[in-house]
Amino acid sequence: MFRVCRKGGEVIIPTYLVKQDRGISRLFVRIVNLFGTTFHEQFTEQTYKSFFEKLGYTDGTYDIVDGRMACDIAVFTKQ
Numbered sequence: 001m002f003r004v005c006r007k008g009g010e011v012i013i014p015t016y017l018v019k020q021d022r023g024i025s026r027l028f029v030r031i032v033n034l035f036g037t038t039f040h041e042q043f044t045e046q047t048y049k050s051f052f053e054k055l056g057y058t059d060g061t062y063d064i065v066d067g068r069m070a071c072d073i074a075v076f077t078k079q
Contacts, residue, residue, distance in 0.1 A: 005078045006022050017070040018042045028069050 003010045016028075043051065045064065052060055057076055065071045 002076075009062055009078050011076045011078070012073060013076075014071050014073045015043055015048060016047065017045060017064070020051050043072070044070060044071050048074065052076075 005011055012056060045062075049060075052058075052074060060074050060076045063073045063075070065073065
């Protein structure tokens with residue numbers, strides 16, 4: 001995505017978070033998987049940040065949108 005992003009532009013990457021071992025978020029993942037869509041990763045807030053850091057993206061900002069199924073929005077600016 002950075003390849004087609006102009007300098008100073010932002011790449012915005014949202015994902016759902018699994019905040020607990022049990023509960024609505026895990027149930028949601030199971031139901032979605034039944035319909036043929038799979039979650040390759042089931043991120044917590046920390047593992048989502050670690051995912052990008054391992055790829056070398058350490059300067060992102062993260063914003064969590066709470067709800068029944070929380071969402072973490074990562075934003076990276078192209079330098």
